[in-house]
Amino acid sequence: MFPFPFIFLFFLLCCNILSPLVVNSLNSEGYVLLTLKQFINDPQNSMSNWNSSDENPCSWNGITCKDQTVVSISIPKRKLHGSLPSSLGSLSQLRHVNFRNNELFGTLPQQLFQAQGLQSLVLYGNSFSGSVPNEIQNLRYLQTLDLSQNFFNGSLPAEIVQCKRLKTLVISRNNFTGFLPVGFGAGLSSLEKLDLSFNQFNGSIPSDMGNLSSLQGTVDLSHNHFSGLIPSSLGNLPEKVYIDLTYNNLNGPIPQNGALMNRGPTAFIGNPGLCGPPLKNPCGSDTPTSSPSSYPNIPENPSHDGGIGSVKSEKNKGLSKGAVVGIVVGDLIGICLLGLLFSFFYSRVCGFNQDQDDNDVNKGRKRRKECLCFRKDESEALSDNVEQYDLVPLDSQVAFDLDELLKASAFVLGKSGIGIMYKVVLEEGLALAVRRLGEGGSQRFKEFQTEVEAIGKLRHPNIATLRAYYWSVDEKLLIYDYIPNGSLATAIHGKAGLVTFTPLSWSDRLKIMKGIAKGLVYLHEFSPKKYVHGDLKPSNILLGHDMTPRISDFGLGRLxxxxxxxxxxxxxxxxxxxxxxxxxxxxxxxxxxxxxxxxxxxxxxxxxxxxxxxxxxxxxxxxxxxxxxxxxxxxxxxxxxxxxxxxxxxxxxxxxxxxxxxxxxxxxxxxxxxxxxxxxxxxxxxxxxxxxxxxxxxxxxxxxxxxxxxx
Structure with missing residues (x-):
């Protein structure tokens, strides 16, 4: 039997050992996060308040809880160095993981994908490597996957098509290889942003990618090894979508339908095998026009046995030199005759319209005579002081002319129901934004002139400035200052094709809110007609160098x-x-x-x-x-x-x-x-x-x- 003093000392010892367990009541999720802290070097002390003495981790930096349960881990841009522990997958209610722009490395632990409620996984700008685990199929609620600017390799797992709710897939600037999974387009029909650029994907572009009807912004497949024909089904993508296919191994003609139409050559450069518009490389007669299974091969010189054109002897295999010369001379004579006829027709028709009195002009209009001059609307006449096919400046500082504008490099910024917007860079480096309104007739020029010149007089730091316009039978252009930081919509939500995304701080957002309000006060109270915008939204609010908002597209529908x-x-x-x-x-x-x-x-x-x-x-x-x-x-x-x-x-x-x-x-x-x-x-x-x-x-x-x- 132990003496009483010994029992008392034993009791005190037990109390001292057990007391920390009683005081420390951190829940299990907190211990999981402390494991993460142990795996990571934190030079900026962003995890300094992660302490085991807390009841739960909900007050810790970067942690968001709902009903005292961890739903989000967000620690971006803190120079974290280390790897992710597999225990993170045990956070059953985890919805969002954001470690963008850190120095994390290693592979993605398979256990991470046990958090089946995960909605966003943002890891871009780190040094992760290895392949994406097949267990990604467990993430049925995943909406955002951004793994760009890492060292991931291997093929994209076929199981990713099970992530039916995926809206953003950005995996650019990695070392991914292989074909895109079967059913990529059909399975990921909710995609809104897609960026596969700067990888080593090969094989053909899946034809079912045309099913991605929710895509927005830029679909970036550039700088890969995709080969074969461009599937015409890509034209089924929304017309506003810009498809970047540059620097691949694609060949054959560029389909001219839907979203593939009206694209400049910059969307297709770096593919020596491509031909047809908008490239200057014409397609040869032996160039396939679709997938091999769509059209049969047609021989260059077909012959039909027993027919007039059948080739029977060696002598008749080709045309003689005399025949070739005769054909060429005949063609030249024909072209000259057509030119003379056209000149005669032009002088008669245009002279007729210019020399006759008003009654004769009205008769000429009724007969719908066509010439290479403006056609006048039945109720409107052209302004006497505006030359046809001329650029009209709306600002004394406009120092460029039409020739400079037409010779400049142009890049498609976007396409809407009203027209295409281009970024145009003049030879001296001046950047402009040019909106092409369409190819309609010459209706109501004077009304257009009055409206556009009224808009051109608006001057306010928060209103996009209209600098000039151009009017012709076939082209109507509006020329604005180019505003470099894109739209407010992109600043809030990001954009497919962007390698990085820097969210707006609250101070920036408040500044933008005030700027938009100032612009609207100007329109509503101080503009000559107390204008109404009528179509205000983030996509037509542009951001300048210092994030100053500029309200754009004002009066566009009317014009x-x-x-x-x-x-x-x-x-x-x-x-x-x-x-x-x-x-x-x-x-x-x-x-x-x-x-x-x-x-x-x-x-x-x-x-x-x-x-x-x-x-x-x-x-x-x-x-x-x-x-x-x-x-x-x-x-x-x-x-x-x-x-x-x-x-x-x-x-x-x-x-x-x-x-x-x-x-x-x-x-x-x-x-x-x-x-x-x-x-x-x-x-x-x-x-x-x-x-x-x-x-x-x-x-x-x-x-x-x-x-x-x-x-």
Whole structure:
């Protein structure tokens, strides 16, 4: 039997040993994250508050929880050096992993893909290597996979096509090899962003890639080893999509359909085997025009036994020199005769239209005479002081002419229902943005001139400046300053084809919000006609060098309509009618109507003439988009809800701000009061009653007061 003092000492010893276990109540997810901390060298101490003495890791830097459970790990740009432990896969509710722009290395642990609820995995800008595990098929909810700028190799696993909800697939600048998986296009039909550039993929481009009808921006397949023909099905992609096929081993003619049309040669360079427009390399008669199975081979010199053209003897295998000379001389004489006839016809028709009096001109119009001069509309005449086929400057600082513009290098920036936008770089380096309105007739020039010159007089730091325009029978061009940092839509959501994506900080977002408000106040109150934009959205808000927003595309629909773009606009109206039918069907699911593209005011479907209150509603939606990082149409279960409805739902359900806030703003948590204040301004702007919405002047004043109070 132990003496009493010994028992007492033993009791104290046990208490000392067990006491840390009693005090330290960190849950199991916290210990998993501490394992991650042990695997990583953290020179900037971004994990300094990861302590075992906490009850849970929800207050730790870079960790986001929901109901005290870890749902997000986001530690970008902190020079983390090390590898990822396999234990991360045991975080059962993990939704988002973001370690972009660090110095992590090693392979992706297979166990990571046991977190089957993972929605985004962003690892670009590290030094990961090895292959992507087949277990990626477990991630049925995965929407974003960005592995760009690493050292991954091997083929893309066939199992990736099981990730049916994948919207962003960016794996550029790695060492991936092999063919794309079978069913790539059919299986990943939800893709919105696709960048496979700067890898070593080979084989043919899958024909089912044309099924990716949700793609946006640039589809980048450049700098690989894709070979064979360009499948014509790529033309089925949305027409706004820019398809970059440069520097591969593709051959044959470039299909001229859908999204493949109207592309400059820059989309196809680096493929010596390609031919046909827009390249200067013509296709030969033996060039296949589609996949080998589509058309049979036709011999160059077919002969038919017993027919007139049959070749019977060695003598008749080719044409004699005399026959060739005769054919050439005959062709030249024919061309000269055609030229003389054309000159005679031109002088008679154009002279007729220029020399006759008004009655004769009207008769000439009725007979629809054609010549290489402007055709006059029956109700409009050309301005006497504007030369045909001339560039008209709207600014005294315009120092280029039409010849310089036409000789410049042009790159397609995007394509919309109204026209194609090009970046044009003049010889001296000046960059311009040129919008081509279309190839309609010469309708209503004077009306166009009045409208475009009124727009050209608008001068404000937050309005894109229209510098010049060009009008001819076949071309109508609008020339703007080129604004280098893309659109606000890209700045919020990123863009397929971009190697890097730097999210906007809250201070930048607030600056942009105020800039847009200033531009709208100018349009609404100080412009000559107190204009209404009528189609305000992030895609037509451009960002300058210092992130100063410039409202663009102002008055564009009106100009396109005047310029003879009616077929395009008519197709847009048909699309709008289909959209309205879709909205009506959705309204039965979500209980209210989803309007337009998410930016249109509720009254826009009922009232024909836009009002300033429309712009205010659209501006409110843009504020919500910048706060939440979400698109204007939100997927809720199996139905859709516009962003305004979704925010209202979150408010009614008393969701915490973290559930609404853009995850990229997690580092700006100290700005919570400011963010909530802007959220209130946004909700006032999107009031369903147009009369209850504030004016843009009141909105700007509120934002100014907010900035002053935060200083």
């Amino acid at each position: 396109a309509n005047i310029a003879g773009g009616s077929p395009t606009l008519q197709s847009n109206r048909v699309a709008a009618e289909k959209l309205q039918e879709r909205q009506k069907s959705l309204s039965t699911e979500v209980g209210t109507n989803i309007l337009g593209d998410g930016y249109q005011a509720p009254e826009a479907l009922k009232v024909v003439k836009p009002s300033q209150k429309w712009d205010i509603y659209s501006y409110g939606v843009i504020l919500l988009e910048m706060i939440t990082g979400r698109l204007p149409i939100v997927q809720v279960g199996n139905s859709e809800m516009d962003l305004v409805q979704w925010i209202q739902f979150c408010i009614e359900e008393k969701k915490p701000l973290s559930d609404v806030l853009d995850p990229y703003l997690a580092e700006d948590a100290d700005k919570e009061e400011e963010i909530i204040a802007v959220l209130k301004i946004a909700m006032a702007c999107v009031n369903s009653s147009s009369e209850k919405r504030p004016t843009m002047r009141h909105v700007l004043d509120a934002l100014d007061r907010l900035s002053v109070s935060s200083d």
